[in-house]
Amino acid sequence: EVQLVESGGGLVQPGRSLRLSCAISGFTFDSYAMHWVRQAPGEGLEWVSGISWNGANTGYADSVRGRFTISRDNAKNSLYLQMNSLRPEDTAFYYCVKAGYSPRAFDYWGQGTLVTVSS
């Protein structure tokens, strides 16, 4: 059974940092690209960042580029999101998501972890 379990969310003050983790099981982690998608309460989905299977390529939404860093440890079956200089508008549920090849889509999602940026 595929499982993606996020952790590391919580309440943080503006300007501070937080690191999200995602523990993966149930598939060959080092064969797939992975992504982070966020959703502010009551709002739509926003793609945040993605990383290739080997970590060689990464991508970021304009809203987080330069502040967030995605990484992965294939030996530990783990995905990470380092979030620096947090802003109130970063408040959201953050989902760890697996990208499939066929289908070329987000085929598995974690349950999400809530990040609240507030003083």
Next chain:
Amino acid sequence: DIQMTQSPSSLSASVGDRVTISCRASQNIGPFLNWYQQRPEEPPKLLIFAASNLQSGVPSRFSASGSGTDFTLTIDGVQPEDSAAYFCHQSHSSLAWTFGQGTKVEIK
């Protein structure tokens, strides 16, 4: 990044109605368009991939079509359990897989 524009933002339908949601990409994305359903308090679920292919287990009242820049999701004979938000999503880019703004479907 490719921008996805979805409409309407919300709609209300009666059980048995036909519901149509549109999605437009800012550039040609070929068939790389997916649809997700998200019920309250749950993560999104893949509904349709590659523009028109139903994910396993999805009821046949769901269908979708389109290619290039214009796409449509249809629910033929909407049911109470279809009350949810629906998102289009492009997977044409190498990593920047962006979403439409979403459509909230309410069943009267």
